[in-house]
Amino acid sequence: MSHVPDVVVTGLGATTPLGGDVASTWAAALNGESGARRFDDAWFERAGTFGIPVEFAASIKVDPSEVLTRPEQKKMDPSAQYAIIAAREAWADAGSPEVDGDRLGSVVSSGIGGLQTILDAWEKLLTNPDGGARRVLPMTVPMLMPNSPTAYVSLEFGARAGAHALVSACASGAEAIGYGVEMIRAGRADVVIAGGTEATIHPMPVAAFAASRTLSLRNDDPEGASRPYDVDRDGFVIGEGSGIVILESAEHAAARGARVYARIAGVGLSADGYHITSPEPSGAGQIRAMQAALDESQIARADIVHVNAHATSTVVGDLIEARSIRGLLGDEADHVALSATKSMTGHLLGGAGALETIFTVLALHERQAPPTINVENPDPELVLDLVRDKPRPLRDGQIGAVNNSFGFGGHNVALVVASV
Amino acid sequence: MAYSEQEILAGLAEIVSEETGLPTDSVLPEKSFTDDLDIDSLSMMTIVTLAEEKFEVTIPDDEVKNLATVGDAVSFIAGAQA
Numbered sequence: 001m002s003h004v005p006d007v008v009v010t011g012l013g014a015t016t017p018l019g020g021d022v023a024s025t026w027a028a029a030l031n032g033e034s035g036a037r038r039f040d041d042a043w044f045e046r047a048g049t050f051g052i053p054v055e056f057a058a059s060i061k062v063d064p065s066e067v068l069t070r071p072e073q074k075k076m077d078p079s080a081q082y083a084i085i086a087a088r089e090a091w092a093d094a095g096s097p098e099v100d101g102d103r104l105g106s107v108v109s110s111g112i113g114g115l116q117t118i119l120d121a122w123e124k125l126l127t128n129p130d131g132g133a134r135r136v137l138p139m140t141v142p143m144l145m146p147n148s149p150t151a152y153v154s155l156e157f158g159a160r161a162g163a164h165a166l167v168s169a170c171a172s173g174a175e176a177i178g179y180g181v182e183m184i185r186a187g188r189a190d191v192v193i194a195g196g197t198e199a200t201i202h203p204m205p206v207a208a209f210a211a212s213r214t215l216s217l218r219n220d221d222p223e224g225a226s227r228p229y230d231v232d233r234d235g236f237v238i239g240e241g242s243g244i245v246i247l248e249s250a251e252h253a254a255a256r257g258a259r260v261y262a263r264i265a266g267v268g269l270s271a272d273g274y275h276i277t278s279p280e281p282s283g284a285g286q287i288r289a290m291q292a293a294l295d296e297s298q299i300a301r302a303d304i305v306h307v308n309a310h311a312t313s314t315v316v317g318d319l320i321e322a323r324s325i326r327g328l329l330g331d332e333a334d335h336v337a338l339s340a341t342k343s344m345t346g347h348l349l350g351g352a353g354a355l356e357t358i359f360t361v362l363a364l365h366e367r368q369a370p371p372t373i374n375v376e377n378p379d380p381e382l383v384l385d386l387v388r389d390k391p392r393p394l395r396d397g398q399i400g401a402v403n404n405s406f407g408f409g410g411h412n413v414a415l416v417v418a419s420v
Numbered sequence: 421m422a423y424s425e426q427e428i429l430a431g432l433a434e435i436v437s438e439e440t441g442l443p444t445d446s447v448l449p450e451k452s453f454t455d456d457l458d459i460d461s462l463s464m465m466t467i468v469t470l471a472e473e474k475f476e477v478t479i480p481d482d483e484v485k486n487l488a489t490v491g492d493a494v495s496f497i498a499g500a501q502a
Contacts, residue, residue, distance in 0.1 A: 071441040074466075135473055138465040 007181045008420065010258045011094025011246030012358050013086040013195075017239050017345055020062030021089055025355075026362055029344050029370045030391045034223035035061065036237050036346055047203035054215045056222035057201045058239035058346025075139055076152060077114035078199035082242035082351070083149035084156065087193055091157060094246040095258055097191055101158035105189035106150045107180040108244065109165050109172035109196045111350030111407065113146030116202055149197050149242075161189040167350075169407030170310075172196050173243060174353025174415055178267035180247045190252040195244035195354035209238055212277065214314060226347075227374035228311035228318050228340035229382050236312040239346025243355035262361045265400065265418040268293030272410030279317055279406060283324030289412035290328050290402060297416040299400040301332040304416075306369045306394055306401035307384075308360045311340035312347050319381055321404060326383045337369040337392050338384045344373055353405030357415055360403040364419045367394045422501045423475055428494045435470045436490070439463055449491030457490075477501055 014021060017035025018028035028035070035058040039047075044055075064073060064081040073081060087108070091097075121140045125132040142148060147165040154163035162183065166175045173196020180194030200206075209215050216235040218225035226237040253260055268289040274280035294301070307325055311318045318340075326333045341359050348355055363369050368391040375388050398419060405413045423431070433447035440457060453459045459467070468479050471493070477500040479487075487493045 069441050070438050074438060134469065134478070137469055138462050142462075 004185050006250035006263055007184045007247050008250050008253050008263045009245050009261045009361050010248045010253050011090040012261065012361065013088065013090030013093060013244045014242060014355055014358055015060060015062060015082050015085045016241040016243070016348070016355060017058035017061055020067065022093070022358060029341055029359065030368070032344065032371050032373045032389055034226070034344055034373065035239065036222040036225055038222055050203060050207060052203060052207045052210060053217055054206055054210050055219040056225065056237070057206065058237050059201050060240050075143070077117040077143045077148060079110045079114055079197045080143070080149040080152050082199060082240070083108050083195070083197040083244065084152055086195060086197070086242040086244040087153045087156070090193065090244040090246050097246070097248070097256060097258065099191045101160040103161055103190040104157060104159040105161040105180060105183045105192040106154040106157070106159040106163040107166070107176040107183070107192055107194040108150035108153050109167060109176040109350055110146050110149055110198055111167065111169045111172045112198060112200050112205070114144035114148055115200050115205060117143040119202060119204055153193055157193060159193060168411035168413070169409050170347065170349050170352055171405040171407035171411040171413040172350035172353065173355065174357060174403060174405035174413040175269070175411070177245060177247070177264065177354060177357050178269065178413060178415060181264045181267050184247060184249050190249050192247040193244060194247050195242060196351045197242035198349040198351045199240050200349065201238060201240050206238060216313065224374050226313045226343045228309070228313045228343055228372060229322070229379050229386055230375045231377045231379050233313045233315060233318065235314055236342065237346035239348045240351070241348050241355065242351045243358045245354065245357060245361070260420050261365045263418045263420055264415060265299060266293035266295070266297030266416030268296070268414040270412045272412065274410055277408050279320045280410065281320060283320050283327060285410065285412045286321060286324040286404065286406065287328045289414040290324065290404065293402065293414040293416040297400060297418060299416060299418055301329055303398055303400050304329065304332065304402060305335060305399045306337045306339065306360070306363055308356045308363070308401065308403045309338055309340045310404040310406045312342055319379065321406070322382050322384050333384055336384060337387045337394065339369050339387045340372040341370050353403070353413060356405065357403050357417070360401050360417045363394065364399060364401055364417055367396070368392065369394055425494050425498050428475060428497050429490070431474050432471060432490060432493060435467055435474065439467055447490055449489065449494060451490050452488055453490070471497060475501065
């Protein structure tokens with residue numbers, strides 16, 4: 001095959017703080033609902049004396065125990081459980097494509113990996129100082145390794161073209177989709193199951209994120225805590241869950257008469273090389289990622305009508321991104337409907353970029369941009385048109401959208417999605 | 421406190437059921453872990469780990485290969501109780 005195939009999205013799956021599948025998650029997002037809630041009594045019983053300053057999170061809406069069998073729950077870390085739930089939905093949504101396993105890939109990333117499994121195993125030793133090693137479960141290593149979710153997806157669907165797990169903190173889910181696109185373009189696969197997952201709502205990571213002073217402390221109002229671009233934003237709300245898409249070469253999708261949601265038209269990657277957690281203030285790295293994705297997409301800037309921002313609700317990060325978008329698009333940014341969906345979902349870390357790709361795909365497919373909630377007083381330095389409180393219609397014709405994802409470590413990933 | 425063989429069988433059946441998804445009443449003494457219950461070596465070691473914890477015994481790794489059936493495991497655990 002001498003030409004580079006177009007890559008389209010034919011299936012979507014998710015389990016999130018807003019719902020146990022894509023339909024319920026998307027409906028809640030269009031409705032402007034928050035997935036953040038106060039920790040339950042069990043949390044405070046276990047962790048109440050630690051002095052963790054954050055008392056809420058955007059925890060998963062549908063517990064995996066309602067969906068998976070006991071043996072499935074026992075052999076997978078929650079991060080892999082979420083990914084399998086989302087992957088099964090995405091695969092069925094794509095019509096369970098018939099594809100040679102040698103031409104099927106899996107790229108499912110997690111920003112952090114099987115952290116709860118690591119902590120459980122360590123607790124076994126701490127609570128059994130006399131010979132506790134024999135209490136550590138034999139499945140501990142295959143459950144804690146960060147490639148576990150992609151490995152389980154590969155096993156379940158017989159994906160043998162390659163199983164990958166790219167790790168780039170909060171950009172991981174988007175980078176996984178970008179890599180999946182490149183697998184198809186490079187001729188390594190016809191279909192790729194791609195996305196991200198995270199399950200780190202546990203006292204240790206919450207204490208650690210709080211220690212880095214990145215979490216919102218709005219304990220008296222969890223649902224109002226994630227407020228990107230509001231003047232009173234004070235940090236992100238930790239979330240969990242997974243988003244998975246089915247990527248497919250346009251030819252393969254057409255040959256089987258698959259429903260196509262949208263096309264992934266451009267993938268842009270860059271690194272700041274500046275600071276381990278802070279984004280580079282000029283936004284140069286973010287602009288390079290977006291520029292590369294736009295150039296590759298060959299979509300006119302006039303046709304870019306929507307951006308799903310990374311916008312986590314931190315004081316510094318939100319504005320750097322907004323200025324980057326304006327810096328890249330100039331006057332053409334005036335007609336961009338900007339959505340910050342983390343206001344509703346919280347921050348799914350390694351799952352975020354994948355879930356937000358799903359939102360971006362659905363926004364183009366249904367021609368409506370999801371809202372941003374909790375913006376009572378927009379930051380006066382915001383130089384873009386924010387979609388607030390209610391979804392906004394997107395115009396007819398050929399349109400495109402950008403999904404941005406950035407991660408601790410200076411990772412920048414931009415995906416350009418095009419209508420079909 | 422020592423567990424009776426009946427209690428050990430019931431407890432082991434629960435562990436095997438959680439691990440494999442098989443109903444507890446299919447975990448009978450004559451069943452082979454590998455041939456009847458389709459348990460691989462990693463799953464077998466998980467069952468051993470959980471059984472050690474539940475029945476407060478040690479099942480040495482060298483011994484595990486001799487535990488072909490559920491009944492073998494029940495007998496070993498019964499005998500290993502202090």
